[in-house]
Amino acid sequence: MSDALLTDLYQLTMLEAYHRKGIDAPAVFELYARRLPPNRGYLVVAGLELVLEYLEALAFSAADLDWLASLGRFSDEFLHSLALFRFHGDVWAVPEGTVLFAGEPWLRVEARLSEAQFIESRLINLMHFSTLIATKAVRCVSAAAGRPLVDFGMRRAHGAEAALHAARATGLVGFAGTATVEAGRRYGLPLSGTMAHSYVQALGDEREAFRHYAMTFPGAATLLIDTDDTATAAERVAELVREGVDIRAVRIDSGDLSAEARRVRSILDAGGATSVQIVVSGNLDEFSIAELVQADAPIDVFGVGTRLDTSADAPTIDAVYKLQSVGGRASRKRSPGKETWPGAKQVWRRHGTDGRACGDVVTLAHEHLADADPLLECVMQGGRRVRSAPTFASMADRVHAEWRALPDSARALRDPVAVPVTYSEAIVSLARELDAAST
């Protein structure tokens, strides 16, 4: 795949138009969410490292340019200029795992107009999805109240990259592992897996299927016990444990998970298999996890898949990437319901005496607030990263610190209330000036 051609056609046609007119002034674009999705009181911003990798590597190959030429849409002179096209700009961004609300920039790009414009489609594509899943995943972590979670979502994620980036997003919020093997290789995430019903069916004899799997992976096998009758299967597991077979866990994937977990726990315990853990799966999300935790179901691990990797209850964020200034002149658009605030910006967070976030202020980039912390930092200069990538552990620490500093009302799984975001007087005045000048 060509990363350079992974864009919308209009990015190329706009670049040709800029090129012909000789326009390439310094520009500032910002990526942010116009509003929060339903039932979201915050976003966990993620995907920054993926964006920085993309920007560092961005270039048109000879094959890309030949193919573009074959379309007959672009001038030769413009296509020649693309051979030298690279991203040379600066990027300011919040670190991955930062909590933000609507109307606050995730990232600010300062570059020549052509470079800052061209990257729009892939920037949104990358950060939108990682942020969507990191946000959903944190909600699952919070619902699980300390119990570990594992990502099982590859099969119904929207394609290969979605599966990999979803696994990455779950890693950075502190999931215990993922089942997606390539995500383990690419990102160094711990791998986790169980078995499928087809394995039990293929062996025909459930007891022998369990025994053989446990002997093949001593101490590491999670046995799926609902292919036929769960209680019978749990008794078989306990029997094997009594025979000295080392079995880590059982998985229940159907039925009333709370009732089944209770029944299985009591069979295992009565049978002397007290150390065998219970994993549950099957269309889980933060809502069903919270119910299971509320019911005090004896569950040790949650396997979360489809509804997590697609953020099924809210599969999109209204994330946009908008021009804030060009040639040193602030700019805004005034399309109904889609107005933008002009100028390069910074986000400042204030905490109350209880340590909880009590209100963010968005200012122009050059403003300074004495009693608050700035959230955007410089992560790329002249097209090169200025610091090494954070580890998953450090990102997870950040996520948890940020989450703990949220008011309870923002953390609520249903009908949350986001922390208030206000705009500085300087931004509001600038918008008024621009409106007055244009009418």
Place this chain on the structure above:
Amino acid sequence: MSDALLTDLYQLTMLEAYHRKGIDAPAVFELYARRLPPNRGYLVVAGLELVLEYLEALAFSAADLDWLASLGRFSDEFLHSLALFRFHGDVWAVPEGTVLFAGEPWLRVEARLSEAQFIESRLINLMHFSTLIATKAVRCVSAAAGRPLVDFGMRRAHGAEAALHAARATGLVGFAGTATVEAGRRYGLPLSGTMAHSYVQALGDEREAFRHYAMTFPGAATLLIDTDDTATAAERVAELVREGVDIRAVRIDSGDLSAEARRVRSILDAGGATSVQIVVSGNLDEFSIAELVQADAPIDVFGVGTRLDTSADAPTIDAVYKLQSVGGRASRKRSPGKETWPGAKQVWRRHGTDGRACGDVVTLAHEHLADADPLLECVMQGGRRVRSAPTFASMADRVHAEWRALPDSARALRDPVAVPVTYSEAIVSLARELDAAST
């Protein structure tokens, strides 16, 4: 990316368990939807060519095997066997663009157990997403009642592959084009694009921005007219047309699209720009398109993005891949709510005297129904495709023929009623026999 490692960990651990036990009997698996998503009266099955490409190319590289060895989970003997692992099986499937209902196989794999099992995760990952989007896209096409549609969804699709496969799915149901450049290159789809608000802002002067773009792309420019005031912008467009500038279309991306289109159409017509088309965009889906068509809004083209490429109202299908028989012995699982029908199957469609589908029958593969058409055909033998890939035009023809043959009740955008699916007596008897034998 390694295609072979794009799988769930349990596929590999199950393979090691089969390998150690020397089990590799012929097996039959089928991929199907357990139920239809909300507001779906049918599925347009898609993604088959992507699956066949995957199966033909599937192999572990030396680097894959080295990395797997580094995990310390697998035996050397098993990893050595993986070096020779290929897919040698047969595949029966419905052609891309076929309409199916719940409980009907999209595809049947007949292969050695290890091969048929291993491919599960990626098979579902590929076909689930393409089918999800093809189904959503056909609903948009039907709502548009003959007006062309264009895919604008890349930025909020779930990653790169989702954007590309979504564009492909829209191509196979007859969309007029996509904005995603790489999808144009990879699949030969027509490209379509407009301009962004930032272009108008960057040029500062809207009239000059329009003139320059139209001169750069004579006869091919679609001008975005809602950056500031839509009526003023429409007057500028008409003025340019009167000056002899060749402008193809305008795009409206905000506000009340029906009212705005009417207002813009009357300004353009009054100004002599009767041939300039109107494109609308902005969180469109089949529901809002149907409303605009119902209101008889003067819209020529619909640009559909986020809600299409994520199938936002129903972002998942309960698609599964289940063992149907192994070693010549039919098999089923009986997990509550997730029971399977045993045996290798065929789907037969019956049409009424009005030409509409009136009921499908699922039979065992060897059964024959005299008055119905079989839908699954052999597309791969011994791991090789047995026919060339269909063209987008032929797939779109199939989709439209299939859609036209649906009863109105199944086509409804809200609360549709699927065509009834029944199971042959032979399948029902087989399930009873298996249940009796296992109790």
